[in-house]
Amino acid sequence: MDANPRIQVHTGDITKLAVDAIVNAANSSLLGGGGVDGAIHRAAGRELEFECRMLNGCKVGEAKITKGYKLPARYIIHTVGPFWQGGGKGEAELLASCYRRSLELARAHDCLTMAFPAISTGIYRYPKHEAAEIAVGTVSHFLALHAMPETVIFCCFDQAMAELYQQAIAYILEG
Ligand code: AR6
Numbered sequence: 001m002d003a004n005p006r007i008q009v010h011t012g013d014i015t016k017l018a019v020d021a022i023v024n025a026a027n028s029s030l031l032g033g034g035g036v037d038g039a040i041h042r043a044a045g046r047e048l049e050f051e052c053r054m055l056n057g058c059k060v061g062e063a064k065i066t067k068g069y070k071l072p073a074r075y076i077i078h079t080v081g082p083f084w085q086g087g088g089k090g091e092a093e094l095l096a097s098c099y100r101r102s103l104e105l106a107r108a109h110d111c112l113t114m115a116f117p118a119i120s121t122g123i124y125r126y127p128k129h130e131a132a133e134i135a136v137g138t139v140s141h142f143l144a145l146h147a148m149p150e151t152v153i154f155c156c157f158d159q160a161m162a163e164l165y166q167q168a169i170a171y172i173l174e175g
Pocket of ligand 1: 014
């Protein structure tokens with residue numbers, strides 16, 4: 001039995017998910033990059049970059065929303081995670097803020113389902129275990145307070161990351 005049926009872990013490519021919103025681990029320019037950001041821009045098509053140019057970037061810990069264009073997802077929520085600098089530069093609070101701001105935007109746009117990648121754990125080198133605990137803790141806290149979104153999927157690119165999320169869920173939600 002899942003600890004919280006509103007929280008799911010999925011292994012695969014986030015660009016393939018037919019949810020109301022997927023979250024992009026972007027950089028502050030919002031004009032594309034590598035990792036999941038590059039994959040989302042490639043799959044959504046050039047129109048996404050045109051809309052992103054109108055947004056004037058995004059600060060670390062904040063989020064902005066665009067349409068999903070060629071993606072199966074209706075919206076893309078672009079958030080900018082912190083670059084890991086050892087943990088003493090407010091990284092944990094900034095990462096939690098990425099999750100909160102993204103959830104708030106999804107809720108404001110009536111999204112029932114949304115999917116997050118493991119923000120900051122790739123090119124930005126946030127320790128994966130700690131990042132998973134922040135992700136699960138922040139999302140479960142938000143879901144306890146709000147009925148929307150109904151379901152949040154943690155979309156992991158590989159099985160090792162999915163296992164870290166399962167462990168974080170067991171630790172945080174099952175005690
Ligand atoms: N679907 C799901 N997860 C993915 C995918 C995918 N298609 N591709 C990668 N991941 P990263 P960051 C995972 O580096 O650390 C970009 O250049 C990946 O395995 O994409 O926040 C931006 O423009 C990892 O676990 O994002 C920024 O400059 C996670 O997504 C910078 O990278 C995040 O890895 C942001 O770095």
